[in-house]
Amino acid sequence: METKTKVQTNGSIPIYGLGLLKSMYVTMRTLLKRSVTVQYPRERLPIPALSRGRLIMKGAIDEAVPDVLVSDVMPPCQVACPANVDARGYIGLVAAGRYDDAFELHLEKNPIPAIIGRVCPHPCEDACRRGEEDEPVTICWIKRFMADNVSAERLNKVYTPPKIRKGKKVAVIGAGPAGMSAAFYLAKCGYDVTVFDRFPKVGGMLTVGIPEYRLPESIVEKEVENLKRLGVKIQLNTPFGPGGLTLDDLKKQDFAAVFLGIGAHEPMELEIEGEHLIGVIPGEVFLARDRLGQDIGMGKKVAIVGGGNTAIDCARVALRMGADKVTILYRRTRKEMPALDAEVEDALEEGVKVEFLVAPVRVLGRDYVKQLELLRMELGPPDESGRRRPVQIKGSEYTIDVDTVIPAISRTPETDWLKEAGLDCNKRDAIVVDPETGRTNRENIFAAGDAVTGPSIAIDAIGTARKAAMGIDRHLNGGQLSEYWSNAFNREDTMKNRYEDLPNREHPEKLDPKERITNFDEVEKTYPRTIAIKQAERCLSCMTQRCIACHICEKNCPTRAITVRDSQNGERMVDVYELDYGRCQFCKICVEMCPTTTLSHTPDFGLGTYTRKGAVYGKNRMLGVDQ
């Protein structure tokens, strides 16, 4: 009998059977040979107890509203300020009508608000959080208003010499912003301070580098009077260096420490042919001659090289001194110009011409300047500073007729002889100091201001000078910092609870361009009281953790899930804060946008609706679970 080892092939069923067998074999092999039983991992990664956290409005639910400003976090304006002046604090006080307190708060970091309120290029306003919403708060103009409106009593109180005397003498070289600040803080600490300056007028760069129409001399003199009331002695017309006062002289005169605030007065050269002809006047020299009443030696057709604030100042002074044609030559474009936009606008209004993308090649003339040869430039790729580097266009030379050329490029400190005296200086001739204490490598000598940082803005000099003054105090006081701020006032309410919707900053009154080029009167006026307060109320009180009802969270919610209802009793206060969870997509933009950091969230978001008077709805309540 034949055994059938083969499966029958006629018909379709056997083929199907074979396929089934094969597939079963594969499946069984897989299942038996390689076990694929998978276990859950033993450890579970820990996650927060709430699967979703909460959106918290500080002071609304479980936290009491603080009455006193307790915030360690600096607002953006204060961070941006080189001297870390508490702009939020004094603007809050101005909004509350307490100008005197605001002034005193301001003096903690900057002793010359009236001057800075006029000349500062206000980096604080560039950083202002309100600027992201509409326009920045007019911090600088409010500062000026505040400084001009301090009461005489408060000035008397602040500028009384302290009772505790240290009995040590400190010499301050240079009566510029750095010198004045150092003198103020040292005098407040109880030292006997003497200020020396080589110019016949006080103010340093503030006087010889800034024209009268921006900073009237009377303002600087007022500050100096205040310093004198504190007991600071001022010796003018005393040059420092070879042929004048030297470090050894000061040592002989029993000065315990020396503060060098000598600034950066040496103009940099253009390094082109014909630069030493008569009629080429460096910008710093030009402005100094104007302020000190010396003969300027300016012609009628003036060309100014450079794009900084000094160049603009020179141009506007030249106009006022009777020049017919004033042209500023700058090698980049308007966008890259380091000068303040407002200043450039003012200069253009007055009739200054600005030529962009040109660089001087040589000055033509025999003894006197006749012509200036220029070369066209174009912008290349950006350099280290981030600005686009100008590149020469070959063969594009042309000449213009001028009789005065004012290079206003940059300036350096005059430290040649200080090097000989053994002080460390860097490549740019600036004195090397310890950034925290202003200490130089020589015993008892401290330095700050432009002499350390290179040419910079006044508030920068004030910041470094304050640190150096603290450094001197610590050094002379045996490592201890004196309590120089003995008459600290009550600081409640430096944080305001008001907010102004007004989207625009208001410009203070200005003189008419036609009128103002004929004289040296101050161009900008101080704010009147009503406008100043209104502008101060535009401040968002950043980082105070107290809601000011600004509605920024509501405006920025992509899904319009937030409803904020203001208090009905006239105060700028939030009464109801509602979050619609039907719309909320948990993007956290409200938290990120909140300027006061009142809103915050737990790592995950919350489900609930809160009102100011306590939590009203939770998630379950909304869903109808625990009604």
Add this chain to the structure above:
Amino acid sequence: MEEIKHDEQLLQTDTMDLNIGPHHPATHGVLRIVATLDGERIIKAVPYIGYLHRGVEKLCEDLTYMQITPHFDRTDYVSNINNELSYVMAVEKLAEIKVPERAEFLRVIMLELNRILNHLIWVGSFANDVGLFGTAFMYSFRDRDLIQRVMERVTGARVHYHYLTYGGVREEVHDDFEADVKKLADWIPGRVDEYEMLLEDNEVFRARTIGVGVLDKEEAINYGCSGPFLRSTGVPIDLRKLEPYSVYPLFDFDIPVGKNGDAFDRFKVRMNEMRESAKIIKQAIEGLPGGPIRAKVPRKIRLPKGEVYIRTENTKGEFGVYLVSDGGEKPYRLKLRSPSYTNLMYGSRVVEGMVLPDVVAVLASVDIVLGCIDR
């Protein structure tokens, strides 16, 4: 023979239009396919899209740059952070923002974790669609959850993370982040082995995938396909290598490619991609530098006038953002380039001549998300 021919002619039937979707689990969302059938053979399959159209592109024209970012989580809702990256990079390029290194590393870690999440959900639903109901799906969702927990601790959300922002990332990671991610990176390749073990030798799986939906290399390129879909044909195109962005050049990883371009190869490519992702994550977490997580950028940014197109390797292919700015605080136009869209167009072409059940298998292997196609 002649008789038979005659018979076939007699048997010829009319074609029939069959509606698949829009509400059908196998269409992965609300996609409607009208398949013209001759018997069980497909003559033509036309996808009809637009059932999930929200008008995101138009919506973005009325939102500030910050408000737009969360919408990108919701285009392709399983590769959220990858979408955010394209948009964020477009803004950064126009505004010339430099991102801190730590932020770039954190971005890469989150991007790759997100890629694994996407491939996990894909493998689950793919196995589901080709007939292995349940098992792979349950396993993949279990694994997804472990990754999601880590991501939730960082971003605060399980799905719509909203983690990237122009200038960096939004939040600092928690203290255990490095340990958590290291654990994940060590653990993922083993899990991938498991999926392969589960599916690769499975008769049903093999029958439904091998030789199904074979792509033509050149035609796929002509259609503009990208991602694992294209790479399954053996074309090694990956924007992470081709046009390196972020800090990808720092890492050592390969681009897995397939051979035949069928559904099975697409499965293999995605499995290997998960292994490569784990490799990248491991390198990134070991080299994670310190420093800030966000560049100093204003919250309400104003972009300069101009236009920019940024493309990045999404989990599904090339995800592009074309951004036109007129200098305001809102974009003038925002156009998205969705990989799902182009891949679907070729995918629906490939099924011609196949039998009806293969449509589901091919569609599943393309990996589409309707939220991204319709926007």
